[in-house]
Amino acid sequence: MERDTHFVLGVYEDEDVLLDAVKQVRSSGVKIHEVYSPYPVHGLEHVLGYKRSRLPIAAFLFGILGTTLALTMQFYMMKFDWPMIIGGKDYAAFPDFIPVSFEMTVLLAAFGMVGVFMVSSNLKPWAQPRIFDVRITDDKHVMAIDIANNSAMDQEKIKEILKSSGATEVNNKSFDE
C-alpha cells in the first residue's frame, strides 16, 4: 500500500510543560496521534485519555488454554496412550498433574501475552519503524499529530496551538510507506 502520511510535530523539552500541553491541545479539539518521550512520563497516558490495556484478558485466556492443554495432554498420556502405574497411584492421578499444569499455564500466559502485545503493537520483524525525530531517544518529547485525522482543522492553526502550548519547535514530517 502506497500512502503518504503527513504529521505535524511539536517538540517539548520539559515533561511538565508536555503534560499541560497535551491537555491544552486535546481541549482545543486537535486529535493527537501519539506522544514520544525518551523515558516514561508519569500520568501521560492518563492525560492522553488512553483506555486501560486489555492485555490481562489475553493473558487470562492464554493461561486457561495452557491449563486445559496440560491437563488434557497428561490425562491422555497417562490414562489412554501409555498407562503407567507410578508410586502406586491411579493412572490418572490428578494431584500429580498440578505442577505441569501450573507450568504450562504460566508458559502459555507469558508467551501469549508477549505475542498479543507484539501483534497489537505492530512489532513484527519486518516492520518499518517510523522515526519521528531522532531526539526522542535523547532529551526531547515529541507530540505527533496526524493531518489526515484533523482534516477539519487548518494546518497553520494546529501549529499555532502547538506553539502556544509550549512547544520549542514545530516541524512537519512525512512518511512514504
Add this chain to the structure above:
Amino acid sequence: MAHEVQNFNLDQKFDFTPGIKKSIMTVLLIGAALLVLGIVLAMMGGGHAEEGAEAGGHAFHWYQRLYANIWINNVYFTGIAIVGVFFFAIQYAAQAGWSAPITRVMLAFGNWLPIAAVLMIVTFFVAGHDLFHWWHAELFDKNSAEYDKIIDGKGAFFYWPMEKGTFPIFYIVRMVVFFGFWVFFFSKFKKIAAAEDQLGGTSHWFKMRSWSAYFLVFFAVSSSISAWDWVMSIDTHWFSTLFGWYVFSSWFVAGLSAITLAVIFLKGKGYLEMVNENHVHDLGKFVFGFSIFWTYLWFSQFLLIYYANIPEETVYFVERLTSDVYGGFIFVNIAMNFVLPFLVLMTRDAKRHGVFLKLVCTLLIAGHWVDFFLMVQPGTLGHNGGVGLMEVGMFLVYGSAVALVVLGGLAKGNLIPKNHPMLEESYQHHI
C-alpha cells in the same frame, strides 16, 4: 514544594464510639450464647467412652473439644496479632512509602498480644495434657507398654533439661520467650511511634527501622518454632519440614485480610481520608499474592507426602481425607483460601473497590480459621471433632474480643503517623 497532605486532618484519632462497641459486643454475646449452647449439648451428648477407648485408651470428654477450640483460636488470633506487628516492621525495614498512613492500623493489632500470651500460657497449663499427646509420662517410660521410641527421641525438645515425661520446661520457656520478645518489640514500636508524633523529625523513623530489622530476625526464627510447638507437636509422630512457613503463611493471609478490613472499615467511617484506592489496591495485591503463596505451601506439603507415600508422613492426610468429619473440610479449605480469592481478586477493579475486598477478606479470615481447625482438631479430638455451635461460638467470641482490643488500642493513639517522613510520598502514591 507544597505538601498536599497538610490539607488533611493529620491529628485525627479514631473515636471508638459506644455504637461500634455495642455492635461488636452484640456479636460477642451471640458467640457466647452459641458457645454455651454448644457446651451444654456436648455435655448432654455424654462422653462416648467406648469409642474413646478404642482411639487411644482415653475416654473422650466434652471439655476436650472446648480445649481444642480455645487452642485453635489462641493460635489463630495470636497469629493475626503478631502479623500486624510483622507487617508494620516490614514497612519500615523495606523503607516503604505507600503504607505510611496505615502503619498505625497494622501496629494496633499487636494490642492483642499481651492478652494472647496470658490465654496461651493458661490454656497450656490447663489443657496441655488433653491437647498434646507428648504430655503423657508413660510414652517415655521404657518399662511401660505405652513406651514410644519415636516420641522418646523427640522428648528433649519439650522437656530439656528436665527428665522426659516430667514437666515440659523447654517448651514453656520458648513460649514465654517468644511472647515476651513479641510484646517487648510491640511496645518498643508503640513508644517510638508516640515519640514521633510528639517530636517529629526523621530520627524516629531511623530508630523504627533498626528495631524493625531486629524484630524481623527474631520473628523469622520464632514464628517457625512456635508453629512446630503449638501446632505441629499435636501430631507428635508426624513432621513436615515446611510446617513453620505453612503456618506463617496462613497467619499472614489472615492478618493481611484483617488489616485490609480494618482500613476499609475506617475509611467507611470517614477516617483516613488520604488513603485512596491506590493504597487499597496495594493491600489487595498483598492479600491476593499471599493467598496464592499459602496455596503453594499447602500443596507443596501435600504433593510430596502424597507422592512419596511414606506411611509415617501419609498418616497426616489419611487421617483427614478419609475422615467423615474432616474429609469435606479439606476441599472447603482450598475453595475458601485459594479458588474463590484467586478468581474474585484477579482483576484490578476488584482489588481497588471495597466491596469485593470486604467479601474476600471476610472469607479468608473464616477460611484460615478452617485451616487451623484442620491442623488442630484431628490430632486432638479425632472423630469427636467437627464444626458445631461450639466452634462457631468460640470463633465469634475470640474474633469480637480481638476487635474490641485492637480498636480500643487504635483509639488511644493518633490514627495517622503525622510526622512520618514519607507521608507526602504516600499521598502521591499512584498505581
